[in-house]
Amino acid sequence: MESLTLSDGEQRYYSDLFVYCDTDNTKKVASNGRVLDLFRAAQLPSEVVLQITELCGATRLGHFGRSQFYIALKLIAIAQSGLPLRVESLNSVKDLPLPRFVVGKNEAEARHAALYQEADSQGIYPGAGVIPRPPGRGLQNKKVTPVVPPVVPVHEVIQALAPASEPQCMVQPDSTSPVVSPHQSPPTSPHSWRKHKRQASGGSSAADRPPAVATAPAGVWTQFREAPTVPVPVPGDGMWSAHSPPPPPVQETWVSFTADTPPSSAIPAMHPSSVQESTTVRTVASAATTNEIQRQSSAYDDPWRITDEQRQYYINQFKTIQPDLNGFIPGSAAKEFFTKSKLPILELSHIWELSDFDKDGALTLDEFCAAFHLVVARKNGYDLPEKLPESLMPKLIDLDDSAEVSEAAVDVGYSGSPVEVTPNKSPSMPSLNQTWPEMNQANEQWETFSERSSSSQTLTQFDSNIAPADPDTAIVHPVPIRMTPSKIHMQEMELKRTGSDHNHPTSPLLAKPPELSEETKLAASLKFVADNAVGEGYSSSDSYTSDQEPITRQRSHSGTSPEALKVVGAAPPPPPPRPHPSHSRSSSLDMNRSFAAGAVAGQPQPGAIAYPPAVPPRPLPTQTSMPHGGHRSEVEGGGGTPLTASAPTTVTTTTAAAAAAATPAAPATSPHLIPHQPNFADFSQFQAFATSDQPSSLPEVDKHSEAAAAAVVVVAAAAAGQVGVLHTVEKPPEGAGPLRTVKSDGPAEERTPTSLNSAKGASGPLAPPPKPVRRRLKSEDELRPEDEPHGPQRSNLIAAVLATQPSIPRSIGKDKKAIQASIRRNKETNTVLARLNSELQQQLKDLLEERISLEVQLEQLRPFSHL
């Protein structure tokens, strides 16, 4: 280690610095962190710093001892004065100026601003000095003189200025120490050091604020005061005057930005010396500056953090637009405000997207601060982030605070969303929420969502947000209507079903009552499942994730409905049929209407109503066909062929599954089918629609279901159980044929209408056009009322069926074949329906998975809205 001779001034300076860096208070070793920060503050190229470090021996030793530190400081001074770094120069250079360290804090910037103010005509920045920058407050009227290596012997200068600076030093700390407190980060101490050294040019403001802004420890304070450094006025001025021109333009823009734009010192803390950096870059053109900035920014944990002064400034700006700090700034006002910043509209738009956290078109205080911060950053050359930085995310707002949300400040256009829901603006949604389609809406949607768990509500909010864009458009949202009624109606239907089951448990005309009861159970459960499926279908048909609640409730209902069945024990409801994807809301409305009608009709006679809701079209046909099939097998003798003929005509396996599934439930549903005679007419119409709809571009599923419905219709028709039905079944099963035939046999066949209706119901929801659905619903409506009157007639039906049964043996020979054929047909129907059942179960599983995923997402998002 070469011997180092330092002048007194240098000695003091270095010892002060060493003490500053000696965070561990070892008196021997300066902490590397501080040292490196200090070196960075020296604004030297990193290579130079490395060289210095190496030269002083720190790299060799691995730490900065006092001697190394002193050597390094001297080398820094050498480097800053432009001399080549040589170990020999340590002692040879005479009159070496003290090393300069760049200040990196707002205080420094404020001081710069003040300096600029004085350097340039102060009129340029009327507001710059007025801006309540804490660092600037106390320093506004004082010149900020850069730390200029005193040309004169440091010692003399120091001494000369010491007395002058003393009083000011005394003053400064008092006025600025409070300000200093926020910036307690170590890196600022070198800055404070530097400020301490800065002196007004020519001694006019001889003692520039001593490290007022710096957060130097008290001890350092004292030392600084004692060892003031006086930069040479002239060179200092020269240097700063060179610096001043660049800042003014920047500050000018700030001035034009708002009435009292902050000086460039308003730059976020992340670029503590951004102003200086910009100036030094321009004037010094040092490669170290960029490195310094990066390092300085990394010195702070979060480059996007807003300092307190900045936040205070933002708050003041917010107040100018919106006096109520808890209120909102409407989008238009914010647009005007930020347009003043002269940033391109595209960037402002991006900033808005980042900062408007809850996407409600208005800015809360936090959002405003974030936006302002981003604007400031952008103006200083920092690229906008893709996502809102963590530190800029608005804090959670208490739900209660938003009572005054819908204040006049909020745009009328935007009033839709706050008014609609609890005027709660809780911008606490994390950025990942932005991917959530519905959740991204304002917190109001959160409220509704959590309250109702209905996407319909969300969508309602959504539409209201669009209102401002086109106020002329009437915004009506169908979803909510769909949801609630369907739920209610589902329940009603289930109730009805329960009642109908009561009526018909014994109505199955099959000769095997026990089988019937079982099948009734199955049918009932199937129906319940169908109802649930329908409800589920409604809720999830539009894949609105929030529809899980209704589904759950309906399922619970289905769970209870079997229990409600007095006659038959509750069987586990089979999976609900697949919701009809094409089931538009309008059609669901129709369904609701029909359900309402049916519910109304059914309510009075809960016991007598056994209406299988038309909602689950697929299960219905299956159910209906099954009882028919079962019934036929028992009752009719000659109905086998048609059924067999119809079964092979099944277009898709779904049909077969449906048929198969329907078979087991046939007996139970048959009682339901019995009373529904007049539905033939509707059915045929429906079938016509179904067939006509088939050419329409429907999803495959729809086609499948249509085919299934058609097949089911055929099956149901075949399962009529009477000779007349056989005739009808024999007719071409596709299109309106079976319907017409069934229709013709309607009066004679009571069960057929039910099956037809069920089939029609099956195809109805499948067809997107609402008309068939309406028809089906109407038929269902008719079914329901028919159920009531027919309920009491159960005994008659039974008698009728029984009457037919004796007729079978009459033509035993022929009947045997018919029976066998019907058995075959029933078996085929069974398989078809079983396949349909499995497919529907699969669909149910899919929907359940969707629901689970959505609930998980909801859970993830929910905590944020209620924090």
Next chain:
Amino acid sequence: MAVCIAVIAKENYPLYIRSVPTQNELKFHYTVHTSLDVVEEKISAAGKAMADQRELYLGLLYPTEDYKVYGYVTNSKVKFVIVVDSSNTSLRDNEIRSMFRKLHNSFTDVMCNPFYNPGDPVQSKVFEGMVSGMMVQVS
């Protein structure tokens, strides 16, 4: 996964159109343009029926050999058109609906931005990001 997504303004000019296979862009632009007729037809048909509210989701507008075109119209007569590859048969109607819903939500967010003038091309990065997420991933 869509092959082309377009947002058409009320006056039937595109606000945003993006297709994945960039070499066939013109073909998709043409397809979207011709689909507007079908959209208009569906809108007017539904309007005449005067259901309580017109269905926003229009469903499959028309299929061709290579692809299918789906439509969606908002209450402010802004139309969304999605073109999907026919070979992608696994796309269910629900998925298409969810895609439209996401589009609608993102478009609303764009609208809420006070710096966005209705009628301007949509340049929001968030919107673009969302659309990219829905497009077919092409290597």
